[in-house]
Every structure is written in structure tokens, then in C-alpha cells.
Amino acid sequence: DAGVIQSPRHEVTEMGQEVTLRCKPISGHNSLFWYRQTMMRGLELLIYFNNNVPIDDSGMPEDRFSAKMPNASFSTLKIQPSEPRDSAVYFCASSFGGGSNQPQHFGDGTRLSIL
Amino acid sequence: AQTVTQSQPEMSVQEAETVTLSCTYDTSESDYYLFWYKQPPSRQMILVIRQEAYKQQNATENRFSVNFQKAAKSFSLKISDSQLGDAAMYFCACAGGTSYGKLTFGQGTILTVHP
Numbered sequence: 001d002a003g004v005i006q007s008p009r010h011e012v013t014e015m016g017q018e019v020t021l022r023c024k025p026i027s028g029h030n031s032l033f034w035y036r037q038t039m040m041r042g043l044e045l046l047i048y049f050n051n052n053v054p055i056d057d058s059g060m061p062e063d064r065f066s067a068k069m070p071n072a073s074f075s076t077l078k079i080q081p082s083e084p085r086d087s088a089v090y091f092c093a094s095s096f097g098g099g100s101n102q103p104q105h106f107g108d109g110t111r112l113s114i115l
Numbered sequence: 116a117q118t119v120t121q122s123q124p125e126m127s128v129q130e131a132e133t134v135t136l137s138c139t140y141d142t143s144e145s146d147y148y149l150f151w152y153k154q155p156p157s158r159q160m161i162l163v164i165r166q167e168a169y170k171q172q173n174a175t176e177n178r179f180s181v182n183f184q185k186a187a188k189s190f191s192l193k194i195s196d197s198q199l200g201d202a203a204m205y206f207c208a209c210a211g212g213t214s215y216g217k218l219t220f221g222q223g224t225i226l227t228v229h230p
Binding site: 031033035042043045048050055056089091093095099100101102103104105106108109111 | 146147148150152157158159160161162165167206210211212213215216217218219220221222223
């Protein structure tokens with residue numbers, strides 16, 4: 001079975017550019033999570049969706065960040081304009097059912113470098 | 116809200132020996148779930164083991180087991196017969212029962228396995 005698929009695996013871009021990270025959750029999973037991992041702050045939840053609806057976006061750092069889930073099989077995380085402090089590994093994860101007892105399955109992450 | 120603390124930034128173990136990684140947590144919820152995730156250098160996030168807080172019996176998955184002390188809010192991971200492939204960063208995480216699976220992670224423990 002295919003796991004959570006993220007693209008691109010690596011992204012290097014210049015400050016001020018728009019960045020779009022993509023995620024395809026596991027088929028049948030109806031909860032989707034975006035996390036950011038940095039050395040300073042560890043793993044932080046940015047936003048999560050249940051049945052394509054954003055439930056909690058309180059972790060989104062500022063208005064430059066936005067996330068969408070137009071359908072059950074696709075989500076994007078967009079940063080516009082990007083800044084060097086946005087450099088991090090961004091993970092997408094999905095789970096079934098929306099309950100906390102369900103384990104989350106993670107993608108391989110996107111390593112983002114903003115120059 | 117949850118907080119998770121891993122007080123050991125680094126641990127090391129000899130191959131075939133046993134090692135225990137510590138984790139303490141705090142939550143205001145009566146129903147919650149605890150997880151250990153492994154992150155090898157490839158940066159994948161791999162679920163190792165999970166524990167439902169309402170279960171008194173400690174979870175076990177092959178060489179991995181937990182010591183869940185609910186009153187002390189402690190959730191340690193024991194790795195028996197350590198293997199070189201166990202070398203990774205290990206994260207403890209907590210999800211409250213009402214949080215749609217939103218994970219709060221600890222800071223992580225780097226485990227080195229010596230041959």
C-alpha cells in the first residue's frame with residue numbers, strides 16, 4: 001500500500017519566493033496533519049484537517065502560511081513570501097477516523113531551504 | 116493541552132544490550148494516548164509503539180516495550196537486544212482524546228548503538 005506521499009523532497013529557493021508543498025494522504029484516511037521540524041523548536045503541529053475541513057490552524061506561524069485541502073486525496077501548504085526562518089523539514093501525516101487513538105502515518109517530509 | 120518532556124538529549128547502548136528512554140507528560144484530559152516514534156537519519160517518522168491511557172497493561176511490540184506509570188505521568192520506552200538499526204532519534208508524543216489526534220511531541224532523544 002502506498003504511504004503518505006509528499007513532494008518535493010527537497011526545495012531550495014530564494015527569500016521572497018512563493019513555496020508550495022504538496023501531500024497525498026493514504027487512501028481512506030480522513031485526517032491530515034502538517035508539522036514543521038526545526039532544531040530550535042522540534043516538531044510542531046501547524047494545522048490539521050478532518051474530512052477536508054480545517055479544524056485547528058492555531059499552529060500556523062503567521063499570515064504568510066496557508067493550507068488547503070480541496071479534496072480527500074490532496075493538500076497543499078503554501079508560504080508566500082518565504083523567509084530564511086521558514087527553513088525546516090515539513091511533514092504531512094494522515095490517520096483514519098479522526099480519533100486520537102488512531103496512529104498517524106507520516107510522509108518522508110520536505111526539506112525546505114530559504115536562501 | 117499537553118506537554119511532553121524527554122530529559123535525555125542523548126543515550127547510547129551496546130549492541131544486544133537493553134536501553135530505556137525516558138518520557139514524562141502532562142495533560143488536562145482524562146482520555147489520552149501515548150506514542151513513541153522513531154526517526155532514523157533518513158528522516159522518516161516511524162511509529163514504534165502506542166499506549167492507551169485507560170489500559171493498565173503495558174504495550175509491547177517485539178523488542179520494544181513501555182513502562183506506563185499513569186500516576187507519575189511517565190511513559191518510558193525499553194529496547195531489548197538493541198540492534199544497529201535501532202540507532203535513531205526517538206520522540207515521545209501524546210494525543211488528547213478530544214483533540215482529533217493532534218500530537219504533541221517531546222524534544223527527542225538521540226540513540227546511538229555501539230557494535
